């Protein structure tokens with residue numbers, strides 16, 4: 667049996683991570699301040715008005731920031747879920763990675779989950795350090811470096827999600843039918 671707490675954790679964690687990636691996607695596309703400040707300037711000029719490019723940028727950023735608040739809401743959720751996963755591991759030792767009992771393929775899969783855990787911890791650490799940088803009195807150079815790493819590390823999560831969802835679909839169709847149901851109802855297929 668997969669404990670109910672692990673199953674709930676899994677789906678909430680998946681939604682939270684996809685939510686975080688969604689906020690980044692919106693920030694870089696529909697709500698990009700570069701694109702939208704150009705739109706604001708263009709529309710005002712077309713209507714015969716004038717706007718300082720700096721003000722157009724500020725308006726575009728303000729529109730983006732309303733959405734970006736969700737990066738922080740999901741960020742808090744990710745941190746809370748990390749703590750929950752520690753409790754699940756304490757309460758249910760069988761949910762801890764156990765490489766010895768596994769074949770090579772599942773050693774690699776489990777290695778992927780361990781890497782995900784470490785990278786998640788790094789994102790929570792750097793994310794909160796940036797979020798509270800003023801309170802913590804961090805130097806701008808450290809914040810910039812952290813932001814660069816935090817931003818680059820996003821690609822790990824994109825790759826993990828694609829490989830994981832693809833891998834689960836392949837496993838479901840090949841050697842492990844019922845693997846997805848198991849993450850929903852907890853039971854191993856007969």
Ligand code: HEM
Nearest residue numbers: 676679680683684761775779782827830831834845846849
């Ligand atoms: C992108 C967000 C997702 C993340 C971060 C994620 C993360 C994880 C993690 C950490 C595990 C290992 C759980 C454990 O400790 O046993 C796991 C297992 C699993 N996930 Fe996901 N997951 C995501 C999305 C999905 C989706 C969309 C599906 C369904 C299509 C899925 C299906 C499964 C299944 C079936 C397992 C069990 C596989 C196994 O026993 O190795 N996951 N996932």
Ligand code: HEM
Nearest residue numbers: 686690738741742744789790793794796797816817820823
């Ligand atoms: C796996 C999870 C996460 C991913 C993939 C992710 C991704 C990103 C990316 C790509 C950026 C750069 C956006 C840009 O400047 O274009 C960013 C910025 C940021 N993230 Fe995250 N993040 C994650 C988790 C978190 C968490 C847990 C927090 C904690 C609250 C957080 C807080 C921040 C902050 C404060 C910024 C800087 C925003 C700014 O300078 O305007 N992130 N994140």
